[in-house]
Amino acid sequence: MSGAGIEGAGLRSALHGLEIFAGLTGEQLDWLVSVSEPRVLADGEVLFRDGEEADRFHVLLSGGLVVTKVVDGREEVLTRHSTEEESAAAEDHDGKPSAAHRFTGELPLLTEGSYVATAAASGPSTTVVAYTRPVFFEMLSRCHGVAAVLLPVLAWRIKSSEVQARKRATVEALGTLAAGLAHELNNPAAAVARAAQELAPALDRLTGTAHAWGAAATGAERTVLDRLTGELDELPPPVTTDPLAQADAEEEIADWAEQAGTERPGLLGSGISDLGLELGWLHERLEGIGEQALAPALDHLAALLEIRSLAAELRAAGPRISQLVSATRDYANLDRAPEQQFKVTDGLENTLVVLRAKLAGITIVRAYEPDLPELTGYPSELNQVWTNLVANAAEAMEGAGVLTLRARAEGVCMVVEIADTGSGIPEESLPRIFEPFYTTKDVGKGTGLGLHLSYRIVTQRHHGSLTARSRPGETRMVVRLPFAGSTRACAPPAGAPADGPAGAPPASTR
Known part of the structure; x- marks a missing residue:
């Protein structure tokens, strides 16, 4: 108008x-x-x-x-x-x-x-x-008076935007943490629920087969089955698993058990084949059990294998849940002093746990020098940095590629590199990626403050430096942080290029 x-x-x-x-x-x-x-x-x-x-x-x-x-x-x-x-x-x-x-x-x-x-x-x-x-x-x-009014407003707007972005980043980090934790807890929690639901009827079956086996077996036959179950206890898990061979073994054992008159031949077949064993192994261990006692022996063995399988699921699920809770606590640094000594690799590993769902399909390569000194600072804030850098790398690779995490000592500084094999940062954008509000993402996909806040956390809160080097197929974010007790700031090497390949020690996949 x-x-x-x-x-x-x-x-x-x-x-x-x-x-x-x-x-x-x-x-x-x-x-x-x-x-x-x-x-x-x-x-x-x-x-x-x-x-x-x-x-x-x-x-x-x-x-x-x-x-x-x-x-x-x-x-x-x-x-x-x-x-x-x-x-x-x-x-x-x-x-x-x-x-x-x-x-x-x-x-x-x-x-x-x-x-x-x-x-x-x-x-x-x-x-x-x-x-x-x-x-x-x-x-x-x-009009010189204009700048005198404009500049304080400009400073307030930048600070206000950073505060909003920090709050948003905190909410997003908590959302990512909750989503990652829910995703990772789903499998062990489902295993616990399923095992708990199936445990009572499995115990009833075990009691019934024990009575039947005890009534049918002689003392010598009971010794044979006791020796077999003792050997199963000492078996190590199979080194490799061939799904086709395992399916064939399961079917062969089940067919034989059905002919022998067992009530649950499929359960016996899956229980024995899951251990990497075949029918020939079972035949050898059952020698000495007569034809009249064979079916009760196999039913009791199947019930024992079922109980042990449920117990194994519970044993595996419990520590997994504890590990996830521990990683979440360490990531968020709950109930801890704001400033503390810590291992930077712990934060990197906890970040990988939290972002596991986003990293599905991406190969993770670690290259950590052994016996790295500790840092003094704010691990929860650095976890925001690692989360931002790793998430950006995952988005750049679009679900397929190699994410490399490196940590090494360089004088009085810790050097952490997060590298990806994505398309790279455009050359004209590289000098500006740490500026407030600058983003290479589409409108609505980013605030342009994630890398800026990461830069401030590293440089102002930890007296370090954050630089980027990029070319198509290789982007590296390089963080330098002073070791605990160091009074010197960690600046990037003099004359270091803003982009281009960066030398680094060879990495190993773990």
């Missing part, structure tokens, strides 16, 4: 009434009016969209704007700008400067990027004035 109704003296007066332009001289105001592009927006009309190239700085004269961003398919309201005092006061709970209500779009202009959110009119009549990119920079040089 046209903004012709607010031109001339009316526009000059409206601009002069704003905090950002209040200190301008008459000559500066006249120039500002001459380069202004007034615009009136209907309710809901979009001023600019997330991802569009930033080409204008916008000043709000009347009405309101709502600023939103689509994150993972969900639209979130980031902030609201309003010229109404009551509405503006409602948005000031997080320390928002009053001047921040009256302009928007300066950040992408200063970084030569795209708009990082969508702004739309809120209310029946919203009036804005736009200034093109060249005019905006000329405004900063002509």
Whole structure:
């Protein structure tokens, strides 16, 4: 809609009434009016969209704007700008400067990027004035008072966005943790539930077969079966399993047991074949048991194997659940001091456990130097870094490739490399990936703050460095952290390239 109704003296007066332009001289105001592009927006009309190239700085004269961003398919309201005092006061709970209500779009202009959110009119009549990119920079040089108001607002917006992103990252990390834990707990929990459900009837069957076997067997025959079951206890698990050979053995044992008159030949066949054994082995161990006692012996043996199988499932499921709970506790660092000494490889391994579902189909390669010194810092925050870097690597490989984790000592620093075989980071994007709001993902797929927050955690909280090197088929994120007790910061090597291949020791698959 046209903004012709607010031109001339009316526009000059409206601009002069704003905090950002209040200190301008008459000559500066006249120039500002001459380069202004007034615009009136209907309710809901979009001023600019997330991802569009930033080409204008916008000043709000009347009405309101709502600023939103689509994150993972969900639209979130980031902030609201309003010229109404009551509405503006409602948005000031997080320390928002009053001047921040009256302009928007300066950040992408200063970084030569795209708009990082969508702004739309809120209310029946919203009036804005736009200034093109060249005019905006000329405004900063002509009107020195503008920068004095703009820069504190800019600093607040960056800090506010980082706080929101950190909260979002925490929620996402908890969501990832919960989803990963639920996924990993599903199998052992299901095994426990199934074994518990089947244990009572299996015990009843064992009691019944024990009575039948005791009534049918002689003392010598009972000794034969006792010796067989004792040998089964000492058998090691099969080194390799051939599914076809195992299926053939199971069928052969079941057919023979059925001919012998057993009640559950299939159970006996699966129990013996699961141990990597065949019918010939069973024949040899059953010599000495007469034809009359053979069927009760096989029924009792099948019941014993069933109970032992259920017990083995419970024994395996319990430690697996404990391992997952331990990894989750260590990942989140619950009930621990904020700063502590820790092994960086523990955090890397716990991150792999948490992200196991996302890493399905990806080969994991570890290259950890032995006996690495401990670090002093905030392991829960570093776990956010590892999670972000590993998740980005997994997304870059689209479910298939090689993820390599390296950890080595380099002077007083620990060097951690996370490498993937994805498509790589575009050369023109590499120098900017740690900038706030910069993202190479599609609109709605990322906030542009994940790597920036990781960078701040590494550099500011741990006095380290985070660099990226990339080429097609190989991307490496290199983190350097000072060892416990070191008073020196870990900076990247002097003259190290921002991209390109990086030398590293050979890795081994484990």
